[in-house]
Amino acid sequence: MQRILTILLPILMKKRSWLLIAVVGWLALSGNGLSLPSGSLLPDLSIDRLWKEPRDILVDRVEDARDAQQETIEQFQTAMEKFKAVTGFDGGDLEAQYEKLNAAYEHSAARATEIGTRIDKVTSAANTLLDEWRAELKDYHDPKLRAIAERQFDDTRLRAERLIGAMRAVEQRTEPVLALFRDQVLYLKHNLNARAISSLDAERGRVQQNVDVLIRDMQAAIDEANAFIETLKIAS
Template sequence: MTDIDSRQSNSASSLRHSGAIRVAVLITAVFILVVGCQTTYYALWEKVGKEKRHLLKDNVEQVGEEQAEASEQFATVVERIKAMYGFDGGELEDVYEKLSQDYRACEERADAVRDRIDNVERIAADLFKEWESEIGSIENVKLKSKSRASLQDTRSRFARLQRSMRGAESSMDPVLNNLRDYVLYLKHNLNAQAVSSLRKEVADIETEVSALIQDMNRSIKEADAFVKTL
């Protein structure tokens, strides 16, 4: 093996080792976050160069991703419901089973959005608390004032994001409730006549899902704007 080959091999090995460390830290950090030890969670991420600001940015981006995936899943449910018209007998049973699965997927997506927003709020609160404390240790009056102004501005922008996220989250509940009622009714009355009798309910669900997706999109845009200025 030449010296160049040796260096390339060592470099590749180093990258793999670094990647393995990051994966191990991620897995451990997620576990710690779940069991609730925030201090250790942050300390682990700091070992790979991620401060609270970086974690907040990452999680805000992930909220947007979770919301986009939830929007797609809710839209899929609406299309599945509309697909039930024109089917009968065994075919209707098959479509219903897929609809039931899609509804459960909506619940899972909604839970993922809620959990991610909770995580964002927790990290933001810890970041602002740390920031406030560190401002107190700055002796230069001008720098202290600028840092405090920056903190206040970030808090204000986060408050807007928080309202948008929680607003979109709250929009999911009535949609999920109506979808659950619809799915349960069909479970007990799975026939073409029952499906046909629910056209008004389907129209209402479609309208609610459309409004929910708009709320999600506004929240995603708010998240993108926040991340760009963080």
């Protein structure tokens, strides 16, 4: 049965058959121990793929990735505010300040991880759309229409590659900024005294500069995502 499902599910997925919904529901509810094929054989098996067109799914995924980046910008700004608050600390419970800064760092790291997950989903949705589109190009009988469709395909493919590349670049740039934050948090954790505050204050300019550059690049990726979404909506 497992082997049969491995063969049938990709076919049903491509056609977005209601039979697939029944199969998935049966697998989820039955207690027979069967499982879906591995992700390498059937990537991105999500409920929206059962009834949405690949183009619409891609728009949704790009919007999700864009929103995740916007939330990450806001979180990094919050973390920077917490960092500044610690450097301006002039008495009281220093450990409480550390806890706030550490929480801000952890939230920032979680947001950065979410970006990576969202980009993976954009990549998967883009590949699904382009694979289906590429396969259908050969179905054209009119050479002029085929040429137009091929140009549209190439334009969409290049735009998708540029968007995903921009998002991946931003994802990579978050790592050194997070590492810089993490260093400051660790130093404060093990040196809850005035000397630690002085050290953090000396690093404030460098941290701020790194955060500003990251936010600028992330905003550029958000703008790229918005432009890509508009292109897909116009073409649909």
